[in-house]
Amino acid sequence: QQLDDGSIVIEDGYGGQIVMGGGNIRITCPGDVLLQPGRNLVGLAPQDVVLRAGNSADLTASRADVRIKAERNLEMIGANSGRGGILIESRDQGAEFDFSKDGEGKDIQGLVLRNKLGTVAAISKNLAISGLEGGTSLIQSRGTLVVRGQDTRLEANESVTIATGPFSSGGASTEFTSHVFNRTDVLLGVGNTVSMTANASSLKVVGGATFYGTLNVSGSATVGASLEVAG
Numbered sequence: 001q002q003l004d005d006g007s008i009v010i011e012d013g014y015g016g017q018i019v020m021g022g023g024n025i026r027i028t029c030p031g032d033v034l035l036q037p038g039r040n041l042v043g044l045a046p047q048d049v050v051l052r053a054g055n056s057a058d059l060t061a062s063r064a065d066v067r068i069k070a071e072r073n074l075e076m077i078g079a080n081s082g083r084g085g086i087l088i089e090s091r092d093q094g095a096e097f098d099f100s101k102d103g104e105g106k107d108i109q110g111l112v113l114r115n116k117l118g119t120v121a122a123i124s125k126n127l128a129i130s131g132l133e134g135g136t137s138l139i140q141s142r143g144t145l146v147v148r149g150q151d152t153r154l155e156a157n158e159s160v161t162i163a164t165g166p167f168s169s170g171g172a173s174t175e176f177t178s179h180v181f182n183r184t185d186v187l188l189g190v191g192n193t194v195s196m197t198a199n200a201s202s203l204k205v206v207g208g209a210t211f212y213g214t215l216n217v218s219g220s221a222t223v224g225a226s227l228e229v230a231g
Contacts, residue, residue: 065104 001009007021016029027033035041043049051057059066068074078086094109101107113120131137139145203221211229 067103 001011003009003021005021007019009020010018014030016031017027019026019028076086078084088111090111092109096107096109097112098107099114129137129139203215203217209227211227215229
């Protein structure tokens with residue numbers, strides 16, 4: 001059907017319509033709209049793209065990658081109603097990655113947060129980084145690593161190791177300030193300056209170290225060079 005203004009309306013007996021008028025095309029129906037090409041589905045908009053679902057929205061790639069790019073900010077919000085959260089999960093069992101190639105040529109294993117020129121920040125009222133049983137949690141820095149808090153604790157069921165390297169000579173001075181260590185093995189490296197109260201099952205000093213606080217060793221103590229304890 002062609003209207004007086006030049007618009008064209010295509011309508012079926014079930015209430016589905018295709019209206020072409022004023023430079024726009026509107027597709028409406030009481031049921032579903034299916035786009036099912038044999039190859040690719042491409043949508044190009046010079047301005048905005050808006051997709052809204054009243055319930056869930058799914059984006060799935062069955063055989064390869066999903067890529068989302070923003071020229072400026074990329075924002076995700078979960079629990080907008082006050083209940084719920086955000087889960088970012090990887091089911092890969094590897095621990096290596098290679099970003100030298102583009103697109104699907106990248107080798108990404110595990111879960112990686114990357115910012116080569118800026119900052120990766122986690123801001124939260126409560127923050128937990130936990131490795132599952134039998135695994136390892138590694139916090140590593142090639143520059144300066146600072147652990148700072150109103151109440152800083154290092155706790156372990158088996159052992160806590162405090163070390164700086166190299167242990168042979170010339171190790172940089174490192175300062176640790178913490179609360180009580182219990183049932184732990186304490187290793188002090190070259191140039192360590194440690195302030196804490198330790199109830200240790202064993203003590204090993206590699207090079208010279210300075211200890212401020214109370215040191216109780218129930219087992220063996222090995223001092224490679226010198227240990228100064230100032231209570």
